[in-house]
Amino acid sequence: TAGITQAPTSQILAAGRSMTLRCTQDMRHNAMYWYRQDLGLGLRLIHYSNTAGTTGKGEVPDGYSVSRANTDDFPLTLASAVPSQTSVYFCASSDSMSTSSYNEQFFGPGTRLTVL
Amino acid sequence: GQQVMQIPQYQHVQEGEDFTTYCNSSTTLSNIQWYKQRPGGHPVFLIQLVKSGEVKKQKRLTFQFGEAKKNSSLHITATQTTDVGTYFCAGPGGNKLVFGAGTILRVKS
Numbered sequence: 001t002a003g004i005t006q007a008p009t010s011q012i013l014a015a016g017r018s019m020t021l022r023c024t025q026d027m028r029h030n031a032m033y034w035y036r037q038d039l040g041l042g043l044r045l046i047h048y049s050n051t052a053g054t055t056g057k058g059e060v061p062d063g064y065s066v067s068r069a070n071t072d073d074f075p076l077t078l079a080s081a082v083p084s085q086t087s088v089y090f091c092a093s094s095d096s097m098s099t100s101s102y103n104e105q106f107f108g109p110g111t112r113l114t115v116l
Numbered sequence: 117g118q119q120v121m122q123i124p125q126y127q128h129v130q131e132g133e134d135f136t137t138y139c140n141s142s143t144t145l146s147n148i149q150w151y152k153q154r155p156g157g158h159p160v161f162l163i164q165l166v167k168s169g170e171v172k173k174q175k176r177l178t179f180q181f182g183e184a185k186k187n188s189s190l191h192i193t194a195t196q197t198t199d200v201g202t203y204f205c206a207g208p209g210g211n212k213l214v215f216g217a218g219t220i221l222r223v224k225s
Contacts, residue, residue: 035215040125042204042217043159050211058212090158099208100146104161 002026004108006091012114013081021076021111023091031097032074033058033105034066036087043090049074050097081115088112120207122216130224135192137219139205146208148181148188153218154201162190195223 007022025032034046035058045058049068063085065077074093078085091108119142129135139148147166151159163172165181165188172179176199178191192199202218 040217042122043206043215045212048212092159097211099211099213102147102164102166104149104164105151105159105213107158107160110158 004091004093004106006089006108006111008111009109010112010114012116013078015082015115016080019078019081019113021078021089021091021113023074023076023108024072025074025091025093025106025108026072027093027106028071029093029095029106030071031094032068033092033094034064034074034076035090035092036060036085037090037110038087046076046089048097081113083115086113086115120205120209120214120216122205122219124219125217126220126222128222128224129195131197132194135195135199135221137190137203137205137221139188139190139207139216141186141207144185146185148185149206149213150179150188150190151204151206151215152201153204157201159204192221195221197223197225199223 004025030051033048035043044060046064047066049055052071055066089111092105094103094105121140123138149164150162153159169183170181176193180189200223202220204215204218206213206215
């Protein structure tokens with residue numbers, strides 16, 4: 001099984017342009033997440049989805065939007081990119097969002113985005 | 117809100133030396149997870165600790181959860197070049213997982 005796939009692998013984007021980062025999982029996980037990774041700051045949660053049809057804001061949601069039309073897909077959209085959104089973006093999934101029981105997160109390979 | 121602090125930020129060791137990274141939480145945790153990210157790769161789950169004072173081993177890796185469930189450590193015995201990467205701890209923050217900033221490990225051969 002593929003697990004989680006992300007596309008594109010990398011992208012250079014002009015400031016002000018919009019872009020959608022794609023994420024698909026084949027594990028039938030209920031919960032999905034988008035993180036950005038910046039040196040020294042670790043993994044910061046942008047948005048999450050507890051189950052298909054629901055989404056929520058994470059730690060750094062401004063400038064990003066998500067949708068969860070079905071279980072498998074969780075796209076992340078930058079409506080008008082700014083240079084501070086230059087980062088590595090990881091999509092992840094887990095069986096549920098329960099943090100009180102065993103619930104490892106599976107990460108995709110990441111998208112490296114540069115906004116100029 | 118929930119914060120997870122991780123130290124050191126960076127460590128460079130000689131192959132064969134031991135390595136330890138520490139994770140501290142501002143609040144009591146129900147559990148703590150550890151992930152490893154190889155250079156250029158993505159985070160991969162290593163383990164989850166649940167019980168107070170719990171110690172678990174995976175070959176040369178030893179994971180410990182503090183008695184008060186507010187801190188944790190990962191110790192690697194006799195590091196190898198395959199151990200290079202960033203090690204993250206993560207603990208529950210509300211209904212979400214909060215990651216530490218990570219410790220970058222470099223191993224000189």
